[in-house]
Amino acid sequence: MHHDNGIWVSTEDLMREDSFLQSAEKELSLENVDQNGDRWETNRRDFLKLLGFGLGAATIAASCEIPVKKAIPYVTKPDDIVPGVANYFASTIVNGGDYCAVLVKTREGRPIKIEGNTLSSVTKGGTSARAQASVLSLYDNRRIQHAGTVKDGAVTKKEWNVLDREVRAKLASGGNVRVITNTIISPTAKKALAEFTAKYPGARVVTYDPVSNAAMLAANEQCFSARVIPNFRFEQADVIASFGADFLGTWISPVEYARGYAENRRFRGAKGAKMSRHYQVESHMSLTGSNADNRILIKPSEQGAAIIALYNELSGNSGGPKLGDAKAAAAIKKMAQDLMNAKGKSLVVSGSNNVMEQIYVNKINDLLGNINTTVDFNGVSYQRQGDEREMMRLVDEMNAGQVAVAIVWGANPAYELPNAARFAEAFGKVGMRISFSGVLDETTALCTHAAPANHALESWGDAEPKSGHFSLIQPTIAPLFATRQAEHTLLEWAESPNLNRSAEQPYYEYLKSNWETDLFGRQTKYATKQAFWDMSLHDGVLEMPESGLNAVMNEVSLNPDSVTKPSGSELEIAFYETVNIGGGQYAHNPWLQEMPDPVTRTVWGNYLNIPVEWDGVNHINGWKGLNDGDNVEVEINGKKMTCTVVRTFGLAPGTVAIALGGGRTSGGCGAGYGVNINDWLPVTGGMVQYHAAGVSVSGKVGVDKHFACVQYHHTMGVQASGDEEGKVINADEKTLGWKGFQGALTDRSVIFHAHVDELEKFAEEMEEFHEESAHLNVQTLYPDQSDYFGTGMKWGMHVDMNACVGCGACQVACVSENNVPMVGKGEVHRHHEMTWLRIDRYFYGDFENPKVVYQPMMCQHCDNAPCENVCPVAATNHSMEGINQMAYNRCIGTRYCANNCPYKVRRFNWLDYTTADTWPANEERVLHAEGDDMPFYADNLVRMVLNPDVTIRSRGVIEKCSFCIQRIQEGKLTAKRENREIMDNDIRTACQTACPTGAIVFGNLNNPDSEVSKMTKQAGAVAYKVLEEINVRPAVNYSAKITNSNEELYS
């Protein structure tokens, strides 16, 4: 249960290697800055130069007149804008099938932050990292600023009416027209498309998804006569088995699923605790797999065999391909037993893109009695509709010169398709190629015309992610550039009589009238059309939940020979989607690029995950002796590419894995990071497969100089062999050379975990631990401050590590709320990432198939804060509300505080990342978008995303989590102004509101009725403070990780 009982963050940590300890030691030293050799040296002459310059500059600055500032009021002030007060608008973030109901926070008319919309029963107020980051894409200076013709990677401006005429003429001249899209979940957009295809008889819509679920749709069509995704009810499942479906991270509707999943796993007190059991059958560690109670490791090509094994076990059949690994086969038998025991309350899902495998999964759910319980057909999901087979056919059509006009809307086939090169060639034979893309991506570069669409935050629209769940999209800012709503463009070209061209916002009228015709009659909540529209727009969602629909599974012939056969290949590769950049659609968003992958903890690119090997005695080696950051050549099907490796726990033997989405070549700042592996994706039966066999990996061919993995950064509680006798002590202490001086503290308590069946015993052990810690802290130099902190409010947080799935939404929300700068890959390599909130990932258990704990780690706001004592200028100090305050303008940058912080949550602005300094320096080192002269944050457009209530920190100061002090101040003020006591809802931190599972709760610890007090009380002894024994008295409580693993699985 304890740190000493085997918790580790990496192989180096596990083996207590010197390199790791050194990197931890050097975290804050200048040496670390210099380790690449591209150092900046200072000698005496430089010093004198700088001194002279400094004096001169100071003199000039002092004699300068204070600049005259202007105050420009409105001419006619809008009624609903009060300068300085934020407005929130309900809207929806949609990108292909990704859906999130949101509230958009705007200040003085510009959107700056995304919050979840609690009125939506799909997302229930949760958000994803992608939705959080969407606001940054709005202010992307790489956006196409006007319509025009595309040539040589540039758009030459053309007025919209000129373009319209040209396109209409071409469309009218006959020939086939193809509209290429990703999944569209907007009913009104579909209507516009229908008008377009009705106008031009040769027109057809071709839909595919960047990461395909076509097989599942095809299987459901056969089994249930409906080409939809059922409504998976994770909250009702007691046993969940997932065959490679990453439903907590990327699969179909992760925000919704994570919320449901966590409902059944949240810690609600030790007594009589119950939780669901989750099996993950997979070949590499996905986000979902890392949360599973049991992982069954199989090779990527064995998924079909594994599904058949489960089916055979449940149905008593035999036949079909067999699993190579007897251990895995035995485990699946036991899993089958568990599933049977939870009949009607279990759920089996699969991420496979093989139709027969998906049919088997449906059959398994049928056998388990899950159809119409956990696999519900009320409120089916429309979030995946694509079929890449149609796309393949289109490529043939284009190649044969049968397509006159191709319109690309929201898709990027020239990058996303497995046969992109063939697509590009065929696409070139189309006479007129038009892109609606907002950026000059790979496909747009191949087009003849660009008709850039508005960003989602500038658009009107709607969405129906699930049957009966409608959502409205409303613009929160006028279009920044001369772009036009894509639906408007289509209707314009279709010469639609329903588009009121003289209206100020034609598509708004179109949308409104569509809702009034189609939806007003279906609902009973509102009596008048006006109320219906106003309230739907206000709420952002309109829900008409379906009920009573029962599906019966059709008789489908099962053919075990149609599933993927185990390849028998020595080395296989798995391709997976990451939570941050998806299939590459989100690659141009720095907030997402710099959000570490939850499992590998790498940023800015995709890396080849290689297994680690346990030599059975006392050493763990990287596969083939490779190290993190080594470059290797990978060859699949004769296609060779150079990848950078990262050693990863939890890969099946003989398996490597790599994420999709790297190697973008144009369209924004993500270009040039990682490798484009879409070319490697095999296509079987028309369907893209996300694994391949026959992989050969070379030895080390080089090193990625800027390999960026935050795994080893800001570590704490790391242990080392302390002295000659090999006694285990703290790494921090080793650096001090104390040789175990503080002997009682070597056994540091960062992570606690227990099995749900042993919870009561665990609670007792924890009780002992708390007593022991309290005993250690009896003698203290600190004065008793209970009176001081007991007056008024005392802020604190509770983190339920059982509800936390590690998705990273909180991290991006924090970046967005607090103006945390992005630093770029090279700077992350140098341990300079600035994120205030990190999600630590710890392993424990079996070395070859470990379990994972995610721990969101932010400033703990210690009452006895070690950072405060060492600051020579008192720039960091304590408030009576228990907040560890950081006054940036007082900080002189000694970094003593960061050094003394036991949690390593303080960040130092090594460079002028935000270009906030009056005297810019080192600008060439901070984040630049590819090919830009200007640093990323120097651009005025990008700076529009900054939160005006939070200071932009300049170079040379420390910063860290403030518990969203600006929100605390705002919440307090609201309560004061309204003459009432403060309530929980007045203040919710950015991480709290972003969390899809409600794992983070913030509030007033002095109020016994606050949610945070209740949560902590409910958790009882199972709640603990990280490093409780060192008497720093943090304000953040964590409740231990509880698992419900099947301990007999491998016995």
Add this chain to the structure above:
Amino acid sequence: MLLKRICWVFTLLFAASQFVLAAPTVEEGKALFVANCASCHNKNMKDNLTGPALGGVEDRWADYPRQDLYSWIRNSQALVASGHPRATELWSKWKPVLMNNFPGLTDDQIESLLLYINAAAAPPPPPPPGTPEASETAGGETPWMFIGLTVILGLLAFALMRIINNLSNITRVQAGQAPLQKTLVQTLTSKGAIAFMVFAVTLIFGYKTVDNATKMGREQGYEPDQPIAFSHKLHAGTNKIDCQYCHDSARRSKHSSIPGTNTCMNCHSAVKKGSKTGTSEITKIYASIGFDPLQNKYIPDYENWSDKQIEDLYKKWIGQEYMSENSLTAMDDNGRQTVENQWEGVVKALKNDLNGKIQGPIEWTRVHNLPDHVYFNHSQHVAVGEIACQKCHGPVEEMEVVYQYSTLGMGWCINCHRETEVQFADNPYYDQYERYHNELKSGKRDKVTVEDIGGLECQKCHY
């Protein structure tokens, strides 16, 4: 030897300065006033409140011994009972309002109070515009005392030095040695003297540097030209328009923003000419928003009007008003010049580098500029703290052109947070400060200031 002497001199100086610091000061008076008097006596010292206005109190008591005034402040009823003429006069006027007794006030404290009352009753004129100088010259008489004391002590030290020199020479002579006679040059170039000089110079320059550095960026008295000669004296003073009628966001937002042109139009669609400026200033509002004063209506599609169209319209308006004012039937030369001048003014006020058009917002010059790293919220102070605007912005209702009244320095903020009482009893928000409520009840505490609820903490303002 010399070092010892220097030490002596400094010790003496230090002791003297301690003595000087204990003298009555305006600051002390202000603190006392806020703590003891402000609940009944108006802070502006001009208007009566529960008690009479205190401005000029010394003059009114000038006919009587100073001690009488002290007694009156400490226990007014006792003085009334003793039949003191001034006391009786006051009592007959203010009966039955009783003044609280303040037996604990010392004479010095009362002097401080009186100093403050005089200072507050006749506020020093603002420093001349454009010179960002600190106004904190409170206690203007103390420098003279310092100088006097320093001179006396210097003489004393010199005399002592002479005596010591003579005495040591006497000893030398007695011991049969020749007496030491240092020339002035020798004395001044001695090690000790040079060390002292260096020390003094460093001290003075250091002080000056720090003192000036803290003033950098402070703009007290800043009074920039504005595009429109808007008179707060007329609007807020004479016409008594509430501050928050125009600056309405002050109670809702962190900003107290400048009103939009449409707010001006609430009145100026009817009030078309200024009492002093005639058409010259109000035409600027019309040209900004597009109001046709001739026909009393807003101009449709004003956005797309050309400069020439706008010029023609407003020149016609100015000319028409000029003629009717002067009862002319035809335009004269003077009138043409007036129209030309006024129109030039309009263009200058509305057209600039940012906005190349006449239409559009009026670009005011911002008077109060807080540093970037300070968060200040108007609604906290105006709506919750119920602080009068004038407390920070000064007598705006008397300002023809607005200037920065306060320093806006951190010390100024902090002092106010130290002194200002929180509206503790009236707002349920403060119920959670249980300890303070208990202490108030038990009498252990007599007030809760902003400081007590964390008003001096860094992240109240810096985040």
